Amino acid sequence: MAEYQRIEYQIGKDGKITERVIDASGNSCLQPTQALEEALGEIESRELLPEYYEGEEILTTDNLQRSKSINN
Template sequence: MAEYQRIEYRIDKQGRLVEKVLNGNGSSCTETTRKVEENIGEVERRELLPEYYKEANGNEETAVENLQSFVK
């Protein structure tokens, strides 16, 4: 069974959607938001948050993707 993910969505002053996974670690964050991003629009940029570098068990890992996405 999939783990429950909490995602915060905000609209910034420029009208861009900002999404942030609040309770995820590692690549589960980008996997959770991938479908939403595909349906809403183009991702302008991503910012890595410290939680992304932790696997579900808390170990450090390297990554090329990010938790926080800015969508046009």
């Protein structure tokens, strides 16, 4: 089954566009907006939300446990 993300756009009075990917984590936050960002031009700034880092702690802990067992 395909995984869906919702993308929210806000366009300010000054023309500044803000996008937010909802229901995604990790690199899947960046992929659905890549083509549109390239078409619009330069990205002024990017703020990664906490959802981007979800799962990173698990990988770090898992890798740490593996390296301890290899060293022992």
